Amino acid sequence: LSTSMLPKMLTIFWRGSREIGFVSCLVQLFFVHNFTAVESGVLMAMALDRYFAICHPLRHSSILSMPVLAALGSLVLLRGVLMVGPACFLLRRKAFCQHRVISHSYCEHMAVVKLVCEDTRVNAAYGLCVALSVIGVDLTVIVVSYTMILGVVLKLSSSDTQIKAFNTCVSHVCVILSFYVPALFTSLTHRFGHSIPQHVHILVAHLYILLPPTLNPIIYGVRTKHLRDKVVVLLKRKGI
Template identity: 55%
Template sequence: MQETPFCLRVGHLPPYSMSDSNTTDFTNPFTFILLGIPGLEGAHVWLSIPFCAMYAIAILGNSTILFIVKREPSLHGPMYYFLCMLAVTDLVLSTSILPKTLSIFWFNSREIDFSACLIQLYFIHCFSAMESGIFVAMALDRYVAICDPLRHSTLLANPIVAKIGLAVVLRGGMLALPYPFLARRWPYCTTNIIPQSYCEHMAVVKLACVDIRISNYYGLFVVFSVIGLDVSSIVMSYTLILRAIFKLPTKDARLKTLGTCGSHLCVILAFYIPSVFSFLTHRFGHNVPLHFHVLMANVYLLVPPMLNPIIYGVRTKEIQDRLLQLFTYKGT
């Protein structure tokens, strides 16, 4: 009789049994099992309420931003083009995880096709990198608008904005492309249970029964190159911006100029702080409770898409005015 190999590639996996989750065989050749938030299974229905509310606010808010900018020719400028890119990115990010997460919470629908898992994985990492790149582009726009306002329309003309947007999209797409290919090539054995509510790169490849240092090193490279380079660029831009602001002659001018940057800084902090925390706990936070780590991993992808349109809607007078005009017009 021919001996069965210990490690089996996805596509040749024996049936799944819940008898022992640590030595689980696979349910079918192309399926992973998402646990949702381990340790908080009894609270899944209650957790779905804030999750669903955040998703609804993200959809409504970002769609409103896109509608207002498209409808108002006076908002067709670099700042608002980048804001529209951010809105689209937020819509894709939240939609890539929330429907499946809610199906786990509401219907206990834990299975996810292996190919669908890799697609979700790619979209999460691709659009996260894109969002970080958009923040750099927005910081560049604020720098030019404050430090060299007379040349703003020349330096950030529409063709240049389009090239910046294309570069952001291509960078995100190319950097995330190796993730699903690396995950697909590893052999998986013993378990197909992912202790999260969505398919994150390290959560998936940790199930492989071979040395996954290539995946780990590439993930570190992407995080440090994207976050390190982007945060450094943003810090440099705002250092120059603050120097220019404090050279303004009056206090009112300084406060008004600072106010135009406040919304951008709030959005940046809302994105980078949870993402860095989630990254560090995934690799080094072995003493962090699993349910807390999974909650933070969801916060990192759900809270910024919800907050971004609220922050920009509250802090950007032009959007406020157009929104009020829209409601006033509908009310008359």
């Protein structure tokens, strides 16, 4: 997701080019929102993996076999393409005003829609429907999965087993929060948060792109004992 902006970012740093062509903008918009939908689907698939690993451990490998995982990944990718593609085609047919300065550092859908001189209610409604359908479906599966996981874990007799089961899920929950909170905020405030300052919109849009890949190595790495020991040794050498 974060590499969707990399080509244009490099042209800005290397060549000082602060403009982007309309087709290039649509391509960037497509990949940003497509990979957002894909990443949401990956988090949903990880929740299913945790559910089968904890609630049906003996059947985990048979249920989530390689063909099933390949089919699930293909469906997640196809969903993103089919849902984001029409948004780009709708924008392609619109007439834009003379003022064509995007208020974001990348081509975000609603930021581009605001540059259109025609009626944009269809574009805004379609974008909101895509966001709510993708995030709504995936979050519903995640919440149901973890609700069932919680019910199974609380029934375990051993506290050590309960702690081990919770540790299996805590990293995934942290990644979910780091991804969905900024994504939902930037999606909803574009449409309903008209009183929110523009710099807040831009800041949260950056967090939604950069925060998850920044935190993911920390979230998953902190559970690795060997890595923790190395960090402790390094901090002791620094006198911290």
